[in-house]
Amino acid sequence: MSETSVEYFPPTKPWEEFASGVKLIGMRCSHCGTVAFPAREVCSKCGRDDALEEKVLQGPGKLYTFTEVHVAPAGFPTPYVIGYVDMPDDVRVLGQIDGRVADLNIGQDVHLRIGVIRARKDGTQVIGYRFTGEAK
Amino acid sequence: MSSSVYVTGVGMTKFARMPDRSFEEMGREAVRAALKDANIERSAVQEVFCGSALTGRSMGQRVLRDFGMTGLPITNVENACASGSTAVREAATAIRAGRCDVALVLGIDQLSRLGGGTIPGVETDIDPNLGMVMPAVYAMRARRYMHEYGMTREDLAEVAVKAHAAGKHNPYAQFRNEVTVEDVLASRMIADPFTLMMCCPTGDGAAAAILMSPQAARVRGADKIRIVGSSLQSGIYKTGHRDMVHSELTKRTAKLAYEEAGIGPEDVDIAEMHDAFTIAELMYYEALGFCAGGDAVSLLRSGRTRITGDICVNPSGGLLCRGHPVGATGLAQICESVWQLRGDAGPRQVDKPRVALTHCTGGGVSGLDHGSCAVNILVT
Numbered sequence: 001m002s003e004t005s006v007e008y009f010p011p012t013k014p015w016e017e018f019a020s021g022v023k024l025i026g027m028r029c030s031h032c033g034t035v036a037f038p039a040r041e042v043c044s045k046c047g048r049d050d051a052l053e054e055k056v057l058q059g060p061g062k063l064y065t066f067t068e069v070h071v072a073p074a075g076f077p078t079p080y081v082i083g084y085v086d087m088p089d090d091v092r093v094l095g096q097i098d099g100r101v102a103d104l105n106i107g108q109d110v111h112l113r114i115g116v117i118r119a120r121k122d123g124t125q126v127i128g129y130r131f132t133g134e135a136k
Numbered sequence: 137m138s139s140s141v142y143v144t145g146v147g148m149t150k151f152a153r154m155p156d157r158s159f160e161e162m163g164r165e166a167v168r169a170a171l172k173d174a175n176i177e178r179s180a181v182q183e184v185f186c187g188s189a190l191t192g193r194s195m196g197q198r199v200l201r202d203f204g205m206t207g208l209p210i211t212n213v214e215n216a217c218a219s220g221s222t223a224v225r226e227a228a229t230a231i232r233a234g235r236c237d238v239a240l241v242l243g244i245d246q247l248s249r250l251g252g253g254t255i256p257g258v259e260t261d262i263d264p265n266l267g268m269v270m271p272a273v274y275a276m277r278a279r280r281y282m283h284e285y286g287m288t289r290e291d292l293a294e295v296a297v298k299a300h301a302a303g304k305h306n307p308y309a310q311f312r313n314e315v316t317v318e319d320v321l322a323s324r325m326i327a328d329p330f331t332l333m334m335c336c337p338t339g340d341g342a343a344a345a346i347l348m349s350p351q352a353a354r355v356r357g358a359d360k361i362r363i364v365g366s367s368l369q370s371g372i373y374k375t376g377h378r379d380m381v382h383s384e385l386t387k388r389t390a391k392l393a394y395e396e397a398g399i400g401p402e403d404v405d406i407a408e409m410h411d412a413f414t415i416a417e418l419m420y421y422e423a424l425g426f427c428a429g430g431d432a433v434s435l436l437r438s439g440r441t442r443i444t445g446d447i448c449v450n451p452s453g454g455l456l457c458r459g460h461p462v463g464a465t466g467l468a469q470i471c472e473s474v475w476q477l478r479g480d481a482g483p484r485q486v487d488k489p490r491v492a493l494t495h496c497t498g499g500g501v502s503g504l505d506h507g508s509c510a511v512n513i514l515v516t
Binding site for chain 1: 268275326328375503
């Protein structure tokens with residue numbers, strides 16, 4: 001596979017791979033303490049833009065709810081599971097989750113990994129963060 | 137509401153997949169029916185408000201051009217699934233502000249132009265890039281509701297059964313068939329736990345209403361049904377935890393409409409609500425105050441929300457059965473409310489309703505409950 005056949009989502013690749021596993025990079029507003037992912041140019045809670053700092057989101061997250069999607073836009077091979085994951089510091093992250101619906105339970109721990117999330121029409125693989133029930 | 141606004145005429149097309157019709161023609165059919173119902177000439181209309189979400193630009197002008205209704209102020213409104221009901225609120229506001237006495241409100245969309253499948257997400261937003269689709273949003277709510285309250289798949293299917301039991305009597309409905317719990321559960325999987333028949337269909341259609349000031353309605357002897365509450369709110373962005381089972385947005389929007397109308401949920405006789413997926417009807421029973429949190433399945437099973445019940449929900453068949461051509465839905469809800477309040481609803485007529493509530497909410501925006509929610513309350 002050539003380099004040009006891969007792209008990332010989000011394109012800024014807001015994650016880092018540590019020995020302990022993948023962690024997402026969000027932001028924290030040092031005025032009001034709000035943590036958000038992905039980072040943005042203004043704190044959506046207090047509106048300040050002058051005290052935003054990078055924040056490594058700790059894991060694992062807890063699975064709030066999920067579904068198995070059977071009808072999806074082109075490029076998402078069905079079925080696939082997506083769910084909302086509540087990370088520590090009150091940050092919610094949506095992502096695809098490995099496995100089938102019967103393998104998962106609300107409230108369980110899920111861990112980040114980097115993998116394929118969809119394919120473009122020309123076959124380009126889109127790589128991004130996703131979740132798995134297996135700890136690294 | 138400081139001064140009432142009267143609904144003096146309504147009309148709509150049948151909702152269906154109609155790829156061979158033009159949306160302009162559908163829109164004109166609804167407008168002509170509403171003008172005829174109000175018994176007014178097109179020249180009486182002073183302002184037009186047109187709600188649509190997915191079909192095109194300048195929709196009001198495109199629909200009305202061949203009908204010769206040109207030159208007057210036309211405001212096109214987009215607010216996702218609440219486009220039509222937002223247009224109703226804008227027209228009522230214009231009348232109350234004294235800007236006009238007679239307004240035409242139109243809701244229209246032609247989803248068959250988009251091809252099949254789910255409504256396309258907005259590519260610049262994060263969630264659709266990760267695989268989010270509208271059925272998945274509600275499917276996740278449903279799974280969480282099952283987890284918190286022990287609801288079953290059969291309970292979810294019962295909502296669709298009830299919708300068809302009413303909608304089969306509605307000549308404007310996209311589906312006219314009765315279905316059983318077994319039929320619903322056996323239809324193909326869309327987003328677990330939703331099967332196809334737990335999801336509203338995509339379709340085409342238009343619906344319209346004539347709104348008038350008290351003076352204009354009185355002169356014509358049409359001061360019978362009035363809008364006494366009309367509220368619009370948007371979803372609140374949360375970067376962290378958000379309760380997906382108890383709709384804060386619908387609850388907040390309904391509270392404003394109830395306060396304006398000076399009534400409570402116990403006074404509502406019929407409600408046309410946004411049952412885009414079966415869990416939605418159950419969630420919104422609670423958010424609109426028809427029962428306490430977690431009691432929606434009991435309320436459904438009690439039969440009180442059927443057309444024979446005292447708090448009938450979706451006598452038209454709702455989005456699940458009547459259909460959901462997105463921008464047209466809010467006006468179709470106004471049509472059904474008016475027919476029911478007049479006693480003109482035929483075999484699906486509810487026993488002498490006096491207060492009707494309409495509710496639309498939608499717009500998938502990452503981090504929000506929904507983009508928007510609109511509630512209108514009508515009384516006779």
